[in-house]
Amino acid sequence: MNRWALTGAALAVLLGAVLVAPTLAATACSATGTVEPLGNDRWTYYVTVTWDFNEAAVPERFNLSLEHLDDCFHYDPENPLQQDYIITRRGFSPADSGCVDTDGTPRNKIHWDSEVVFDDPDCWMPWRHLTWRNDGITVNCSPTYAGDATLRFVSSGVPVGPALYYDAIVIVASDGTCVVCDYFGPMPDCNAWSPLEDSSWGMLKALYR
Numbered sequence: 318m319n320r321w322a323l324t325g326a327a328l329a330v331l332l333g334a335v336l337v338a339p340t341l342a343a344t345a346c347s348a349t350g351t352v353e354p355l356g357n358d359r360w361t362y363y364v365t366v367t368w369d370f371n372e373a374a375v376p377e378r379f380n381l382s383l384e385h386l387d388d389c390f391h392y393d394p395e396n397p398l399q400q401d402y403i404i405t406r407r408g409f410s411p412a413d414s415g416c417v418d419t420d421g422t423p424r425n426k427i428h429w430d431s432e433v434v435f436d437d438p439d440c441w442m443p444w445r446h447l448t449w450r451n452d453g454i455t456v457n458c459s460p461t462y463a464g465d466a467t468l469r470f471v472s473s474g475v476p477v478g479p480a481l482y483y484d485a486i487v488i489v490a491s492d493g494t495c496v497v498c499d500y501f502g503p504m505p506d507c508n509a510w511s512p513l514e515d516s517s518w519g520m521l522k523a524l525y526r
Contacts, residue, residue, distance in 0.1 A: 345369065346369075346488055346497075346498035347367050347498055347499075348365065348366045348501070349364075349501050349502050350501070350504075351503070352476045352502075358473055359401070359404075359471055359472065359473050360472055360473075360475075360476055360505070361469060362476070362504075363468070364469070364500065365466070365467055365468075366466045368465070368488055368496065370462050370463065370496075371462070373462070374490035374492040375413075375490065376466070376488050377450075377451070378488075378489045379408070379429065379449045379468055379487075379488055379489075380437055380442055380486065380488075381446055381470075382484070382485045382486075383447060384444040385504065386403075386474070386505070387445055389507030390507070391508065392474070392507060394433060401473050402472060402474060403433055403447070403471075403474075404470060405431040406469035407430055407431065408428075408431060408466055408467055408469060409427065410426065410427045410460055411460070411465075412426055412461070413460065417458070418454040418455050419456065420454065424454075427451050428451070429449035429450060431448065431449045431470065433447055433448075437489075440489050441487070442487060449466070474504075474508055475506045476505065477505075478502060478503040478504055480503075480504070481499060481501050482499065482500045484498075485500035486498045486499070
């Protein structure tokens, strides 16, 4: 085989790797969601993220993009009266063997504590998102190489969807890798809910009683 044939074969292998890589990345994680009414015009959102890192790493944190709410007139997290629009909740996933929490209690699940943050420069999320981290009672425990996590949050935003949100989930792995996957499920809409308006209307009615 001459030099040009070898070069052509090498290019074919490289091209094949380029074509296969997105497929491999797509199978590394997936995410689906459901929603349940909570009462008092609030809903609980459940996001199930499934991953398989082939024994190379474990999840360090999960990010869920709220980019679609960045321009929402009714969502102002700096306004104390609007903090109920997104309420964080703990998530859960299987723990590796030997997990003992900070109180000395054996656990079979990781407890992922959550918060709303604006930026994650490590993994290309320069907008508001929910993040779940293992920095609470199971901080000394390790997640599994492969598994699924149930992540939760509560919102006063009326559910829309289910729909496909591209690149809405990012798993930050323990080796520094950022694994991006799509999310199919409901999301809180930017609806006309505003406790500031409700409070003002209540005050006006009280003045004229």
